Amino acid sequence: MEYEAVIGLEVHIELDTQTKIFCGCRNEFGAEPNTNVCPVCLGYPGSLPVMNREAVRKSILAGLMCDCEIAAYSKWDRKNYYYPDMPKNYQISQYDLPLCLGGGVPIAGIGFSGEPLAERTIGLTRIHLEEDVAKSTHLGKSSGVDFNRAGVPLMEIVSEPDMRSADEAHAYLVALQQIMEYAGVSACDMEKGQMRCDVNVSVRPVGETKLGTKIEIKNLNSFRAVHRSLLYEIERQIEELGDGGKLFQETRRWDDAAGVTSVMRSKECAHDYRYFPDPDLMPVEVSPEWLAELRAEMPETPHARRARFVAEYGITPYDAHVLTLEKPTAAYFEAAARGRKNPKLVANWIQTELLGALAKNTCSLANSPVSPAALGELVGLIEANTISGKIAKDVFAEMFETGKAAAAIVQEKGLQQVTDTGAIEGLVDAAIAANPKPVEEYRAGNPKAIQFLVGQVMKNSRGKANPQMVVELLRQRLDG
Numbered sequence: 001m002e003y004e005a006v007i008g009l010e011v012h013i014e015l016d017t018q019t020k021i022f023c024g025c026r027n028e029f030g031a032e033p034n035t036n037v038c039p040v041c042l043g044y045p046g047s048l049p050v051m052n053r054e055a056v057r058k059s060i061l062a063g064l065m066c067d068c069e070i071a072a073y074s075k076w077d078r079k080n081y082y083y084p085d086m087p088k089n090y091q092i093s094q095y096d097l098p099l100c101l102g103g104g105v106p107i108a109g110i111g112f113s114g115e116p117l118a119e120r121t122i123g124l125t126r127i128h129l130e131e132d133v134a135k136s137t138h139l140g141k142s143s144g145v146d147f148n149r150a151g152v153p154l155m156e157i158v159s160e161p162d163m164r165s166a167d168e169a170h171a172y173l174v175a176l177q178q179i180m181e182y183a184g185v186s187a188c189d190m191e192k193g194q195m196r197c198d199v200n201v202s203v204r205p206v207g208e209t210k211l212g213t214k215i216e217i218k219n220l221n222s223f224r225a226v227h228r229s230l231l232y233e234i235e236r237q238i239e240e241l242g243d244g245g246k247l248f249q250e251t252r253r254w255d256d257a258a259g260v261t262s263v264m265r266s267k268e269c270a271h272d273y274r275y276f277p278d279p280d281l282m283p284v285e286v287s288p289e290w291l292a293e294l295r296a297e298m299p300e301t302p303h304a305r306r307a308r309f310v311a312e313y314g315i316t317p318y319d320a321h322v323l324t325l326e327k328p329t330a331a332y333f334e335a336a337a338r339g340r341k342n343p344k345l346v347a348n349w350i351q352t353e354l355l356g357a358l359a360k361n362t363c364s365l366a367n368s369p370v371s372p373a374a375l376g377e378l379v380g381l382i383e384a385n386t387i388s389g390k391i392a393k394d395v396f397a398e399m400f401e402t403g404k405a406a407a408a409i410v411q412e413k414g415l416q417q418v419t420d421t422g423a424i425e426g427l428v429d430a431a432i433a434a435n436p437k438p439v440e441e442y443r444a445g446n447p448k449a450i451q452f453l454v455g456q457v458m459k460n461s462r463g464k465a466n467p468q469m470v471v472e473l474l475r476q477r478l479d480g
């Protein structure tokens with residue numbers, strides 16, 4: 001029997017705010033443990049939370065970027081449980097009335113395993129806001145608890161079970177990260193725990209519309225781990241069912257070193273959190289005026305930018321995808337392409353030469369020695385036939401090294417393309433005289449033999465002859 005995988009993701013993203021969600025403590029990663037704390041985020045009895053408007057603002061922005069409906073009225077609920085990371089014995093979260101509803105995240109590009117992905121939109125169920133809990137570190141027989149993280153504003157983004165492969169789940173995470181970067185609400189650094197992800201996966205026979213038994217995977221520390229764990233788990237579930245086995249709803253733990261999942265807890269241990277409204281907090285009311293303001297200040301989404309790049313600059317959807325992956329790259333492209341006849345050429349130069357040189361020198365786009373305007377100027381020289389694409393590569397290398405302008409380098413080194421017919425004719429005649437064999441082959445009816453002669457002329461002009469003119473003049477001589 002043929003099976004298909006069904007995947008839904010629950011993603012937690014910490015918001016990049018100055019202060020925590022219900023107190024004035026700094027929201028800062030990497031500080032000395034337990035230095036950004038107060039009675040509220042330590043959960044002292046009698047302390048009272050006060051909502052951080054900026055956390056709500058950033059969540060609404062994120063929601064708008066994902067095309068969610070923003071609830072005019074949402075509220076805070078207590079999720080009750082007992083664990084050292086939460087001494088109040090409850091976490092403030094949102095249960096039945098979340099801030100953002102519906103929406104979706106478009107995915108595109110090349111999948112993590114190298115296959116192209118069909119463009120489609122992964123539906124969202126909801127985005128709600130909650131407080132992060134303290135971070136526990138287990139050290140042999142004891143544990144350390146760092147409350148700097150307690151009270152950091154945290155979004156939970158729940159997807160519909162819309163993904164069908166490990167590649168799609170990976171692409172969804174990349175797209176979410178990209179949206180949050182564009183929105184300016186979180187850096188989504190997984191290594192810093194700013195983005196965390198639980199995976200839900202089931203399989204079912206192709207054609208079946210009912211959902212299969214859901215398995216949740218935890219302990220996923222990278223996008224790669226999400227991808228690998230899914231490949232493993234989908235295979236495992238299909239094998240289990242194929243052998244006539246039955247699956248039970250359970251939570252499994254990913255072991256990255258071993259590359260396997262194993263049972264963590266079964267459905268019987270499922271928590272009942274006994275949610276109830278938090279009596280210490282006002283509900284969240286988003287006025288139509290505030291929402292309109294936020295809509296107006298919402299940045300362009302990555303997918304809108306991708307579509308605009310294709311329409312406005314005539315580049316391929318794939319190039320548009322690569323160039324919009326990070327906001328600075330997209331901005332760089334637009335600045336460099338300004339006024340250029342051939343934006344496609346600019347796109348190529350950024351993707352090959354520029355990003356290549358930056359990577360080699362572990363340099364970021366922000367401090368690139370070649371500015372967008374400077375790269376645009378270089379491409380302009382190619383467009384105007386002042387230099388060939390080949391010479392431009394040398395010019396670029398020098399620009400990257402010295403920060404000099406393209407025109408200055410071309411001038412200094414006399415790299416202008418030779419478009420003077422007389423000068424090229426001389427080289428053409430010399431090449432014909434020195435290479436009787438390819439000349440004979442060409443005349444005997446092998447048009448490819450001309451390539452060698454073109455190469456000779458280009459070499460003797462030190463790359464400066466205009467290649468179209470060389471071909472033309474060679475043909476004139478040989479055919480005549």
Ligand code: ADP
Nearest residue numbers: 006007008009159160161200201202211212214
């Ligand atoms: P729970 O109540 O266990 O948290 P939810 O219904 O809230 O389950 O779903 C949690 C996540 O699991 C969502 O992202 C959802 O899309 C996904 N999900 C739900 N059922 C399935 C299923 N049968 N297979 C795969 N994913 C699923």
Ligand code: ZN
Nearest residue numbers: 023025038041
């Ligand atoms: Zn505090």
Ligand code: MG
Nearest residue numbers: 010125158200
């Ligand atoms: Mg749920």
